[in-house]
Amino acid sequence: MRYPASETAQKRERILDEAARLFRERGFARVGVAEIMQAAGLTHGAFYAHFTSKEALASEALARAFTHSERRLFRKRQADDDLRQRFVERYLNRAHLSDPGDGCPLVSLAPEVARSAALQDSFTEALETMITRMAESFDWADDHARERSITLLSTAVGALTLARAVNRPQLANELLNTVKSQLLQQSG
Numbered sequence: 129m130r131y132p133a134s135e136t137a138q139k140r141e142r143i144l145d146e147a148a149r150l151f152r153e154r155g156f157a158r159v160g161v162a163e164i165m166q167a168a169g170l171t172h173g174a175f176y177a178h179f180t181s182k183e184a185l186a187s188e189a190l191a192r193a194f195t196h197s198e199r200r201l202f203r204k205r206q207a208d209d210d211l212r213q214r215f216v217e218r219y220l221n222r223a224h225l226s227d228p229g230d231g232c233p234l235v236s237l238a239p240e241v242a243r244s245a246a247l248q249d250s251f252t253e254a255l256e257t258m259i260t261r262m263a264e265s266f267d268w269a270d271d272h273a274r275e276r277s278i279t280l281l282s283t284a285v286g287a288l289t290l291a292r293a294v295n296r297p298q299l300a301n302e303l304l305n306t307v308k309s310q311l312l313q314q315s316g
Contacts, residue, residue, distance in 0.1 A: 140178045142168040147189035148196065152236040153229040156186050156244070187250040190241070193233040194254035201232070202265060212266035212280070213312060219284045220308040225291050225300060234258075234285045235292065280311060 146167040150159045161182055162172045179185040201218050202211060218224065219232065228236045234255070241251040262277035270276075287307035291300040 136177075139168070139170060139174070143170065143175070143178055143185070144189055144192045147185050148193040148233075149229040151186065151189055152193055152231060152233055155237065156240050156247075161185075183246045187247055190233060190237065190247060190250045191254055193237070194258065196230075197232045197234075198258060198261065200230075202261060210267065212262075212268075215262070215266070216280070216284065216308055216311045220287060220304045220311075222301070222304070225288065225304060228292070232285070232288070234281075235288045238285075283307060283311060 143164060147159075147164045150164055150167060153159075161175050164185070165172045165175055175185075179188075201215050203214075224231050233251075238251070241247045259274065259277050259281065262281060263273035266273070266277065266280075268276050284307065287303050291303040294300050294303070
């Protein structure tokens, strides 16, 4: 049975959204196609009408996760918002810590991507885009915007990764709050 192109496109979007969420929550290896399709409200058999393989889906879902994360992290509330401050506050908070499925793919997926040549191109391109966006969007006071953006992002990713790895909420909060405070105190 043929479906209208708009319906097929909507189904594909649902699959990508659910895959991006599930992969961030549990990783590529721990999520199967059947589970993704069930979460999208579709049958397992419909998968290959949309994607050639799980790896193809993973690559697109990774790009989707980065896009979602960028929209959330770079959204201005007001015209005069300090985007760098807003980024640090949004990245290093309890909500981001507690919800990997809605969080930044750098923290949840980088270790797996490092072992998957098939995903490294998509990951590298998305990371480059994020660094460039930070360098161009944040109000840096000198000519080292790219270097400062890399430092800020790497520090924030490291803090969130460690905070998610520990089993003591007090230590997790201390990691987030200490790094957030240090990053916000640094001059641009």
